[in-house]
Each structure stands twice: as C-alpha cells, then as structure tokens.
Amino acid sequence: MSVSERTSRRHLRVAIVGWGAIARRVVALLAERGRGEIAFVAVAVRDTAASRPDLPASARLIAEPGDLTGLDIDLVVEAAGRASVEPWGQAALSAGRDFVVSSTSAFCDDALMARLVASADHTGAQIVVPPGAMGGIDALAAAATLCLDTVEHTIVKPPAAWRGTAAETLVDLDGLNRAAIFFSGTARQAADRFPQNANVAVISALAGIGLDRTRVSLCADPAASRNGHRIAAGGAFGRLDISIDNEPLATNPKSSEMTALSLVRLLENRVRALVR
Numbered sequence: 369m370s371v372s373e374r375t376s377r378r379h380l381r382v383a384i385v386g387w388g389a390i391a392r393r394v395v396a397l398l399a400e401r402g403r404g405e406i407a408f409v410a411v412a413v414r415d416t417a418a419s420r421p422d423l424p425a426s427a428r429l430i431a432e433p434g435d436l437t438g439l440d441i442d443l444v445v446e447a448a449g450r451a452s453v454e455p456w457g458q459a460a461l462s463a464g465r466d467f468v469v470s471s472t473s474a475f476c477d478d479a480l481m482a483r484l485v486a487s488a489d490h491t492g493a494q495i496v497v498p499p500g501a502m503g504g505i506d507a508l509a510a511a512a513t514l515c516l517d518t519v520e521h522t523i524v525k526p527p528a529a530w531r532g533t534a535a536e537t538l539v540d541l542d543g544l545n546r547a548a549i550f551f552s553g554t555a556r557q558a559a560d561r562f563p564q565n566a567n568v569a570v571i572s573a574l575a576g577i578g579l580d581r582t583r584v585s586l587c588a589d590p591a592a593s594r595n596g597h598r599i600a601a602g603g604a605f606g607r608l609d610i611s612i613d614n615e616p617l618a619t620n621p622k623s624s625e626m627t628a629l630s631l632v633r634l635l636e637n638r639v640r641a642l643v644r
C-alpha cells in the first residue's frame with residue numbers, strides 16, 4: 369500500500385441509522401470539533417418527508433436498508449432501535465461495511481446475532497459493539513481472557529427515565545421516596561424487557577461472561593439526577609468495581625450523554641494516527 373493510499377484511510381464516510389437523541393448529538397459534537405474528515409453521507413429515517421433542519425449538509429435521507437447499496441461508505445452506525453438492527457446490519461455487513469450497534473438489546477436473540485455474525489464472516493466486515501453508556505468495558509473484556517467468576521451490573525436511573533417502560537408495572541414510579549430495585553435477573557432478561565434502558569447490560573455481558581451468567585439489577589432512584597451504572601466483577605485477574613454517573617441526553621432522558629461521546633471516540637479513532 370502506498371503512503372497516499374494509507375493517508376486516504378484517514379477519511380471516513382458514515383451512514384447513520386436513526387436521527388434521534390444519540391445520532392443528533394454525535395453529529396453535532398463532531399461538527400463542533402471540526403472533524404470534517406468524518407462525513408455523514410446518509411441518514412436513515414422512517415419518514416423521509418418530515419423536515420429536519422439539523423441534518424448535516426453532506427447527508428442524504430434514506431429509508432430502506434437496500435438504499436445502502438451503491439453508497440460510497442466505510443461504515444454504518446445504528447442509533448435507532450432494536451428492530452432496526454437486523455435489517456440494517458444485514459444490509460451493511462453483506463455489502464462488506466462494518467456495522468456499529470447501539471441497540472445491543474437485539475443481541476438477546478441468539479439466532480439474530482448468529483445470522484449477523486455469519487454475514488460478517490462471509491464478507492470480512494465487522495460488527496462493532498461500542499462501550500455505549502458504560503466505562504471500563506476494555507478492562508472487563510481483558511479480564512475475561514482468564515476465568516471470570518461473577519459479573520454484576522446495576523443500572524440506577526431517575527424515575528423519569530423508567531417512564532413508558534415495563535418498570536411502570538413493577539414499581540410506583542411517582543410515589544417513590546427512596547431508591548427501589550424493581551428488577552433482578554440475567555442480562556438477557558433485563559435487556560429483553562427493557563430495550564430502551566438496558567442495552568448496556570448486553571455490552572457488559574458480551575465483554576464478560578455472557579447474557580445468562582451476568583446478573584443485572586435495575587433501580588429507580590428519586591434522588592438520582594444522572595444515569596448510573598455499577599459493575600462489580602471478580603475472577604482470576606483480580607477484582608474490578610466500576611461506577612459511572614452519566615448526564616442524560618437533553619432530548620432523551622433514558623439515554624446517556626456517554627453513549628454519544630463513546631461513538632464520537634470510536635469514529636475519531638478511525639481517522640486518528642494515534643488510536644486512544
């Protein structure tokens with residue numbers, strides 16, 4: 369490979385699926401940071417007729433996974449919802465494009481994940497699971513190289529973040545005067561039942577000991593103003609305790625600012641000489 373070919377890799381052409389809180393924040397942050405070498409070529413939405421004044425000028429609206437065909441892109445970032453993961457993932461991976469997943473709750477379905485992995489294997493593209501709202505996932509994944517005995521993940525959010533979810537049937541969100549754990553189970557059960565709030569349980573599970581051995585507790589705390597994640601893990605490597613309290617995104621209190629920041633880091637690392 370020539371020097372000019374290698375240098376040309378420091379440009380990234382991205383399609384993003386979804387134009388909600390995370391997608392908008394990622395695009396706005398990269399614009400603020402002057403990352404002109406990362407171009408948003410396409411944004412997938414369900415209603416292409418609606419007005420979206422904040423779309424990047426470089427982006428065209430697309431609506432169907434088949435619309436990726438023929439686009440000059442390097443990777444596809446999903447920030448839409450669980451149901452979008454398989455169709456958009458298949459379209460991206462079968463075209464040989466890396467696929468970055470935010471709605472990781474889709475991976476509660478083993479068969480779906482196996483189908484996506486098979487497509488990735490076929491073309492050599494990669495499915496990328498960013499740390500999302502969580503921190504320290506690199507250490508947890510590294511620790512899993514040796515035997516890990518336990519991983520416990522607790523998600524603590526203000527009652528407002530649990531509104532409109534199955535939590536409403538498990539706890540009186542409006543009447544809480546102290547923190548209440550309203551769900552305990554496996555990562556698979558947590559993400560399956562709470563796909564808008566517990567994607568991150570799948571992230572810690574995939575990094576560590578899997579969806580059925582990772583224990584997850586979900587907590588509504590009226591004293592919390594941020595979205596908290598605590599991971600405690602033990603094994604042959606030693607012991608790890610990670611705690612993070614994320615500001616919620618302004619336009620979606622269920623999702624954390626860190627999820628967008630983590631995607632910004634991922635995209636910037638793709639164009640950096642020094643990956644960090």
Ligand SMILES: NC(=O)C1=CN([C@@H]2O[C@H](COP(=O)(O)OP(=O)(O)OC[C@H]3O[C@@H](n4cnc5c(N)ncnc54)[C@H](O)[C@@H]3O)[C@@H](O)[C@H]2O)C=CC1
Binds near residue numbers: 386390447620624
């Ligand atoms: N991995 C992680 O750590 C985290 C993941 N998430 C997940 O990321 C996803 C995006 O989150 P937000 O931006 O906060 O949600 P949001 O609700 O603000 O935005 C999602 C947007 O995607 C659109 N959409 C849904 N299905 C679509 C499809 N098939 N094609 C095109 N557009 C579609 C919706 O209309 C909406 O505008 C959600 O599934 C959320 O649960 C959220 C926080 C953390």
Ligand SMILES: O=C([O-])CC(=O)C(=O)O
Binds near residue numbers: 614
């Ligand atoms: O943003 C967060 O704190 C976590 C979240 O919503 C998710 O995992 O779905």
